[in-house]
Amino acid sequence: MPKPNGYYFYMQAMRDEKPHWRNKGNGELSQLCSEGWNRLTAQEKKVYNDMKHSSGIVLPKPGKKLVGGTEKGETDLGGQDSLGRSLLQIHLSAEAAVKKREAEAKFCAEMAQNNVNRDNFMQEFYVISTTNYCITEEMEKKVYVPAEVSIAAFSLSNGVNKFKKMNVFCKPVIPFGFTLRVKTSCEKRLKVPYPFEDALPYEEVATMIYNFVQEHIIGRKVETNGSKANGNIQTNEKPKKVIIFTHPNYRETCEKNLEAIFDGAHNIPFQVMSLADIVVAFFNIKTEYDKMTSAAMGDYLDHKRRQLDYKDRYCDHHEKEDAPECTTAILAMWMRSSLEILGSAGYKVKISDKISKPKSTVPENFTW
Structure with a gap:
């Protein structure tokens, strides 16, 4: 059975992120997601492309349903939990969240290292x-x-x-x-x-x-x-x-x-x-x-x-x-x-004594 590609995982992540897209079919969802996918950088797309290697999810061949057992190392997530939520979407959401956290932590580490290297x-x-x-x-x-x-x-x-x-x-x-x-x-x-x-x-x-x-x-x-x-x-x-x-x-x-x-x-x-x-x-x-x-x-x-x-x-x-x-x-x-x-940790930092105040949106004459 074929493995889903990175775009498939991106579609499922967007379906979970945007409540009004959750009931869309894959065909309509694919059209809705294409613009956002094309705006992603190669590094951002890599997060979703890597999921096909780490995930045990498989897709049925065209015209066939995923019924019964799975091959070794594969996971059948075609069912629902006790609240009626798709096991596939729960799995994808959790996996996407982990990948997102890892990518963001790496991004921050590179940003900090670049600033330290440039003494900025x-x-x-x-x-x-x-x-x-x-x-x-x-x-x-x-x-x-x-x-x-x-x-x-x-x-x-x-x-x-x-x-x-x-x-x-x-x-x-x-x-x-x-x-x-x-x-x-x-x-x-x-x-x-x-x-x-x-x-x-x-x-x-x-x-x-x-x-x-x-x-x-x-x-x-x-x-x-x-x-x-x-x-x-x-x-x-x-x-x-x-x-x-x-x-x-x-x-x-x-x-x-x-x-x-x-x-x-x-x-x-x-x-x-x-x-x-x-x-x-x-x-x-x-x-x-x-x-x-x-x-x-x-x-x-x-x-x-x-x-x-x-x-x-x-x-x-x-x-x-x-x-x-x-x-x-x-x-x-x-x-x-x-x-x-x-x-x-050893950085020469400045800790301000007090923060000045901008114009407030609260009425000056307000009292309880």
């Missing part, structure tokens, strides 16, 4: 943190309702950049039956008013993030014409690969929040990767014996394992509130912890 410690790394009004865990298809989004930058030699940062609240799009939970989150956890008059619709938040990426990361001036913001921003130029890091423990939630804001993963103007991967890559270059894993680094960087220092937050509203779930304070903790551990 001024490169800025952008980090993103998000919070939620709610996540509908009890629904069959979870809905993510993003609340606050913050992005900031740091480098080893200059520490946290005091100017390259953004902070915004989203106007919640609340699923039916979850209004009370959103109100409770605003009052008890997020410490923002409900309704929040200065919160922006998703499409305006998407445009704000897009403009930040263009101006600060890519270095392209964005022309504003006062027209209504739109998250589905198109460009004829070949896109530069933009990476923004986040904590690996909260990466899936961050990506789902961005999908909600940008109306689909394909509209997000950057790739989200693990902050632990890039930090551990630099750390392990300097440490000959005491190497760290990305998982261990993730535990070290996790803000929930230590007391947040709210003097580092750069939003005006949370300054007056008692221990809010503030993405700017979380970002500051991640960046400060990254610099501290890299300093312990």
Whole structure:
């Protein structure tokens, strides 16, 4: 029986990633995936092409069904689990996730080594943190309702950049039956008013993030014409690969929040990767014996394992509130912890005393 090719594995990964593609047949799915496949680099395609060698999956010959036993070393994944999910898709998703993590860790290791080789410690790394009004865990298809989004930058030699940062609240799009939970989150956890008059619709938040990426990361001036913001921003130029890091423990939630804001993963103007991967890559270059894993680094960087220092937050509203779930304070903790551990490894790092504050989206006269 023939082995599936790399494009087949890519199709299954996209079917799992895009919920509205899950019921598409292979013929229609192949047409939908062709554009994305052609945009992949040779190295990115290699991740999927290598799966045909490591996977035990086989395809039936044309006109035949895969029934009964399999040959030695092959796996029949034609069934479903107790929840009705395809065993094939579960297997492919898990395998693709492992390959993706390995490829990203390798990419970060090469990036760190290149910077060290060139004695370049001024490169800025952008980090993103998000919070939620709610996540509908009890629904069959979870809905993510993003609340606050913050992005900031740091480098080893200059520490946290005091100017390259953004902070915004989203106007919640609340699923039916979850209004009370959103109100409770605003009052008890997020410490923002409900309704929040200065919160922006998703499409305006998407445009704000897009403009930040263009101006600060890519270095392209964005022309504003006062027209209504739109998250589905198109460009004829070949896109530069933009990476923004986040904590690996909260990466899936961050990506789902961005999908909600940008109306689909394909509209997000950057790739989200693990902050632990890039930090551990630099750390392990300097440490000959005491190497760290990305998982261990993730535990070290996790803000929930230590007391947040709210003097580092750069939003005006949370300054007056008692221990809010503030993405700017979380970002500051991640960046400060990254610099501290890299300093312990022998890098000459700068740890800023305080982060200045940009204009807040919270009303100045707001009180509970």
